[in-house]
Amino acid sequence: MSKKILVVAGDGIGPEIVAEALKVLQALQADGSIDISLEEGLIGGAAYDAVGDPLPEETLAAAKASDAVLLGAVGGPKWEPLHISKRPEKGLLGMRAGLGLFANLRPAILYPQLAGASTLKPEIVSGLDIMIVRELTGGIYFGQPRGIETLPSGERRGFNTLVYTESEVERICRVAYDIAMKRGKKVCSVDKANVLESTEMWREVAIKTAADYPEIELSHLYVDNASMQLVRAPKQFDVMVTTNMFGDILSDCAAMLTGSIGMLPSASLNAEGQGMYEPIHGSAPDIAGRGVANPLATILSVAMMLRYSLDAAGAADRIEAAVSKVLDQGLRTGDIMSEGMRQVGTVEMGDAVVAAL
């Protein structure tokens, strides 16, 4: 049966990189490897500009009716002056909440072909392969009450609420443990249990839930120490699981350890296996429209989509192998360029992956 994919390209380089990812999907469709139907939707600043809303109702409805969503990127300086409720990011957050995408998978993988791109010494990062599992629909991102109030004195006071229920923690821990069972069976849960009660409870639930996974080696780090350890010895980690806010910070830190964030995909899943897939890099407004953006993270996001939401692991493997092959061929976009390699643009890179499939 044909699977429905909603494509929301978004802002900045979004449309350019998504176009290349679609070529890859269409090539797999053409050779009969997958059976999909594509629909397009508006999100982010592009949606705000078109209809005054970063997440139009039709987009969310179409997403709900799809098996998976492919997202480019949202945001840019153009929309920064807008009220927080109208910003492009609100489209992304609304999609996460609306689809219940509580599990965000962010691999930080160092491609051997790009080892030199890291700012860290080769022996520290070679072979790096961490999976960060970030809670995505709870915590301080969505907690109530929140806002900015004016005190009787006339002074303003801004506030947000970090909140987790036991079941929210349990379900994200299960996702992490299930993933770890297919990998190195090691999970590090990151919290600030020595200061924040909400994460003290997080740690308790992580431990309790692990009782169902006797083979998992569970460890715990305070978030400050985790950020140190990522810099000191990142290869000690297999799977990390943490809150929405800590996951935002640590996954970007981990991604940058590879030196090539233009290569890193992500998946955001709900309990039904529906997912939204996007590169972890942003909308890069400074290079938008110039045909130089790296489409590989988006193409690899398509691979994650095939694996996690479309039950097409074989096709996913082919995409990943094709990406590896174009790297072996020496093709590089500007962000991952190094001496002796051949610099190509967005379209040429996409075409090369299709050719290598």
Place this chain on the structure above:
Amino acid sequence: MSKKILVVAGDGIGPEIVAEALKVLQALQADGSIDISLEEGLIGGAAYDAVGDPLPEETLAAAKASDAVLLGAVGGPKWEPLHISKRPEKGLLGMRAGLGLFANLRPAILYPQLAGASTLKPEIVSGLDIMIVRELTGGIYFGQPRGIETLPSGERRGFNTLVYTESEVERICRVAYDIAMKRGKKVCSVDKANVLESTEMWREVAIKTAADYPEIELSHLYVDNASMQLVRAPKQFDVMVTTNMFGDILSDCAAMLTGSIGMLPSASLNAEGQGMYEPIHGSAPDIAGRGVANPLATILSVAMMLRYSLDAAGAADRIEAAVSKVLDQGLRTGDIMSEGMRQVGTVEMGDAVVAAL
């Protein structure tokens, strides 16, 4: 007039490293460079073990009556099973709150003699000198309401509150801007203004306050991007200013970029110039009592104390020069040991600094 210093050695390696720092203070006292009187107090797990309270009333009272507090470190696995209100960390947090130490200064400096210790490539970190200014008595660390409640369903729910008033943000920004005026005049304010209203207000206040500092070049980063940029190109930063929680994470990340956190001091100041001084590394229970801990971060904390709270910048300079000299002499504790250097213990390192004064 004699200045009063309260010494709270705390847990783990605390007593060992503080002993060496005291030698340095006493040497300066002996040669007439400073006029101080020392008092000792209990804090952390040691205080809990002795009197059942990680911050006994007498300790806080003595701290309030002092010009400065010298702290070793608190915490250890021994006290982890305790309720959050009795843990060693509570002693530290209580001291911060009790003295109103809202400004935490955390330098991340790469000593040229230790450049090889970094996990980052030399060209990325050589000459690194960042000052992180962390808000220390507000934000989610102290916000109310907080706790763990049981819902009608029987499920538990943990919650914490991130809260800032405009005046809290303004005063920490002023500290950062004042410090930057004596350095590179560049300040990067770190927030998550695209998601958290409290930090949207933070950014507004940072901008408004900067109007009084026309020479300061103020920039803003979202915290996830800041953690990336610290790994990608840390030398772009001069002074960073941020919330209590983000500062906890980013300052540890920045410290680890140097590869030698055993070298990094910190200062926590209140509006009256009273301060608490401590190494940024922890209590290292695994090596406690073995005479191998690096006392240099604590000794450099004494230098910060002399500079910021005791009006003795000359003596501070002498300590820093002495530390540099022992490094030039090739002396290294285990944590910063490298080939061709001479490995020494805690006491020998302290003695060498005194000799080099």
